[in-house]
Amino acid sequence: xxxxxxxxxxxxxxxxxxxxxxxxxxxxxxxxxxxxxxxxxxxxxxxxxxxxxxxxxxxxxxxxxxxxxxxxxxxxxxxxxxxxxxxxxxxxxxxxxxxxxxxxxxxxxxxxxxxxxxxxxxxxxxxxxxxxxxxxxxxxxxxxxxxxxxxxxxxxxxxxxxxxxxxxxxxxxxxxxxxxxxxxxxxxxxxxxxxxxxxxxxxxxxxxxxxxxxxxxxxxxxxxxxxxxxxxxxxxxxxxxxxxxxxxxxxxxxxxxxxxxxxxxxxxxxxxxxxxxxxxxxxxxxxxxxxxxxxxxxxxxxxxxxxxxxxxxxxxxxxxxxxxxxxxxxxxxxxxxxxxxxxxxxxxxxxxxxxxxxxxxxxxxxxxxxxxxxxxxxxxxxxxxxxxxxxx
Amino acid sequence: xxxxxxxxxxxxxxxxxxxxxxxxxxxxxxxxxxxxxxxxxxxxxxxxxxxxxxxxxxxxxxxxxxxxxxxxxxxxxxxxxxxxxxxxxxxxxxxxxxxxxxxxxxxxxxxxxx
Numbered sequence: 347x348x349x350x351x352x353x354x355x356x357x358x359x360x361x362x363x364x365x366x367x368x369x370x371x372x373x374x375x376x377x378x379x380x381x382x383x384x385x386x387x388x389x390x391x392x393x394x395x396x397x398x399x400x401x402x403x404x405x406x407x408x409x410x411x412x413x414x415x416x417x418x419x420x421x422x423x424x425x426x427x428x429x430x431x432x433x434x435x436x437x438x439x440x441x442x443x444x445x446x447x448x449x450x451x452x453x454x455x456x457x458x459x460x461x462x463x464x465x466x467x468x469x470x471x472x473x474x475x476x477x478x479x480x481x482x483x484x485x486x487x488x489x490x491x492x493x494x495x496x497x498x499x500x501x502x503x504x505x506x507x508x509x510x511x512x513x514x515x516x517x518x519x520x521x522x523x524x525x526x527x528x529x530x531x532x533x534x535x536x537x538x539x540x541x542x543x544x545x546x547x548x549x550x551x552x553x554x555x556x557x558x559x560x561x562x563x564x565x566x567x568x569x570x571x572x573x574x575x576x577x578x579x580x581x582x583x584x585x586x587x588x589x590x591x592x593x594x595x596x597x598x599x600x601x602x603x604x605x606x607x608x609x610x611x612x613x614x615x616x617x618x619x620x621x622x623x624x625x626x627x628x629x630x631x632x633x634x635x636x637x638x639x640x641x642x643x644x645x646x647x648x649x650x651x652x653x654x655x656x657x658x659x660x661x662x663x664x665x666x667x668x669x670x671x672x673x674x675x676x677x678x679x680x681x682x683x684x685x686x687x688x689x690x691x692x693x694x695x696x697x698x699x700x701x702x703x704x705x706x707x708x709x710x711x712x713x714x715x716x717x718x719x720x721x722x723x724x725x726x727x728x729x730x731x732x733x734x735x736x737x738x
Numbered sequence: 739x740x741x742x743x744x745x746x747x748x749x750x751x752x753x754x755x756x757x758x759x760x761x762x763x764x765x766x767x768x769x770x771x772x773x774x775x776x777x778x779x780x781x782x783x784x785x786x787x788x789x790x791x792x793x794x795x796x797x798x799x800x801x802x803x804x805x806x807x808x809x810x811x812x813x814x815x816x817x818x819x820x821x822x823x824x825x826x827x828x829x830x831x832x833x834x835x836x837x838x839x840x841x842x843x844x845x846x847x848x849x850x851x852x
Contacts, residue, residue, distance in 0.1 A: 446792045447801060454802045456790075465790045465801030468849075470756075470763070470780070 361713040362722050365729075370549040370703035375732065376652035377410075379550075382731050383631045385409035385498045388507070388514050390633045390646050392494050393538055393660065394423060397442075401459060404442040407648060408498055413485060414438050414448065415494055418459040423489060425496045426482035430455050431463070437482065448482065457482050490514065491533040491635075491644070492662075514629060521590045521627040528635070530616045533642050536662035539671055540682045544657045544689060548696035549703065550632070550649040551728065553657065556692050557626070557634050557645075558584050559718045566691045569684055573599050573606050574624055580717040583626040587723070592623035602638035604683040609640040610667045610676065630727065636685065640667075641678075643685050653700055659689055740829060740838040743776065747833060754779075754789030754798065757837075762844050762852045764826060765789035766835055767809055769796060775809035776826040776837045782845045783819035821845040 369375055391406040392415060403416035405428055412428040414437065430437050430450035437450045437457065447464060449456040456465040462481040469475060486497040486507040495514065497507035509516075522528045546553065556562070560582035564571050571577050575596045583593050595602070601609025602624065612621070616639060625637045634645040641663055648656040661682050663671075670676035702708050714721055743757050749768035756779050757764050765779035765788045773796070779788050786802040793799075797815070799806040805819035812825040824840040844852055 446799070449802075456801050465786050467802060468785045470758075470785065470787050 360716060362719050364555075364711040364714055364721075365551070365725055366711045367703040367705065367708040369728075370551060370700065371652055373652055376549075376649070378732050379649070380409040382734055383728075384649065385411065385500075386505070386508070387631055388488065388495045388497045388510055389631075390493045390495050390629070390644075391415060391425075394489050394492055394494050395537070397423070399444070401446055402442070402444045403438060403448070405438050405440075406496075407650075408496060411498055412436070413496060413498070414482070415487075415496070416448065416459055421460050423487055423494055424459070424461060425485045425487045425494070426457075426461055427485065429483065431480045431482065432466070488514075492536065493644070493646075517629055518627060518635070521584075522625065527617075528637070530620060531613050531637055531642055532615065533635075533644075533662065535665065536642060537665045537668040538660045539641075539663045539668045539678050540661040542659050542686060542689070544659065544693055546655045546657055546693045546696060547653060548655060548693070548700040549652055550647050550655045551724075552696040552699055552703075553647060553655055553693070554628060554630075554724060555721050556696055557628060558582060558721050558724060561715060561717050562692075562695065566695055567688055569604050570688050572596065573602060573684065580715075582717070583624060584628065585720055587720075590625050590627050592619060592625050595622045595624070601681070602641060602684060603680040604687065605680060607680060609638070609681055610678060611664050612639040613664065628724075630724075640664075641681055645689075657689070657693070659685070661685070740827070740836040742834050743837040744835050745833045746774075746830070746835060749774070749835070752793050754791065754793065756787050756789035760839065762846060762850070763787075764837065764839070765798075766828075766837070767793055767798060769793060769809065771796075773809075774828050774830060774835055776828050776835075777807065777809065777812055778823040778826075778844055778846075780823075780844075780846055780850055781805065781819055782814070782821040782823055782847055783817075784847050785850050788823070 389408050392404055397417045400417050400419040403414050406413050413425050414428045415425045418424050428436050428438055432453055432455045435450050435452040437448050447456050454467060458464045461484055463477045488495045488510050499505040499507045518528055560577045561580040563577040573595060574593045576593055583591050585591050599606040603609055621639050627635050632647040636643040641661055644660045646658045650656055671678055743766050744755055749755055751768050752770045754765040754767045763779040764776050767775045781788055781800040786800055788798050790801045791798040796809045797806040803818050806815050807823050812822040814822055824842050824844055826840050827838040829836040
């Protein structure tokens, strides 16, 4: 058995067990994660406004599959496997483009933006070919928070996508609670003022575990701890039972910026409780949402291998803020710099941790202190998902 | 001698309709501007239905490659197709689209016969 069961912690003990090192280094475990987690759950893949007009498309990798996400003329945003139904060549051979149809470059099988096969050499003399049946294989799509989310559940195997309402919206609403509603931030109407991509030489779970706790904050995040002094107590915004705690700004702090100086225009409809606070949640398996009074920071993770993860981080602001930045009238670099530094600091720690995961000194894992015990909830969830696959 | 190819109701603005009751089949187009045109449906380069092509600025682009044909004259703008398609006369009678086929010889691609 490659996945060791978590030992139940001794009641009252300070230290709880982590996963074993192998969970972060085994290619076999990673393949099972792709199959049972990333290819079955909802993944947040790109900003809807990055493909604003009909015919614009981008390719994204989800699990072991390459997916085309395209804005159609008639049916909103759709997503397909990037596999020609004829002989299998990649239909789209670059990362993005704009076309009237999606055409394979091998034998010119041509698909409408809406997916069906519309033309192919000699197709008119093959009247038995069903244009829908031989259309591109579609995957489920939802738009939420201004992002395109896809789910690769395999319809051919009788799988249905898990309920978006329960698995994504439910997780977010539960975390944010009824009062501190995430809806107050109007995230779907914000615009992206900055986006950075980080190529991190670490397993995706190390990045999630890092994000879930703040025991490390006082040591590696001096700027963040200056803005949010309470993080020095080691308690993160994320707590046990999936609850989220609004972490208060320091008394002298004027904004969520690298030096605590003024931020930009605040969101008009946040609650008084949210005005000088930072909240963070994890939407399993690959999204982090961070909110401040004037910016929302969204991380999307794309695991590449057991030891490499691409993380895309977007900084969202009110549309008028981004317009003023584009016009050269406003500078948001101090707002962006705070979490960019946090990202670099976190990812360096993860990269310095990854090599030890294969050390015999970490063979049976490490320890979680009380302020990290809620990471055990993530580990239990992970064990359940991955073991479900091994039962197949 | 004209024949009833289809009804106006069968047509969608900006799209073509393949009529294969005649040989070679023809394509009837209704432009976004409201004009109706009839052409041979088969691209002169390779066997592809122009009715499935992209209609813009009174031209149709073959769905397979990048040649476009004028809906008014049938002439082609760029390779790989080199020869024009035939254009047929269209008359609208109420809702009926009446087409009189060209007497010219069709320019069919290799391997396709009328």
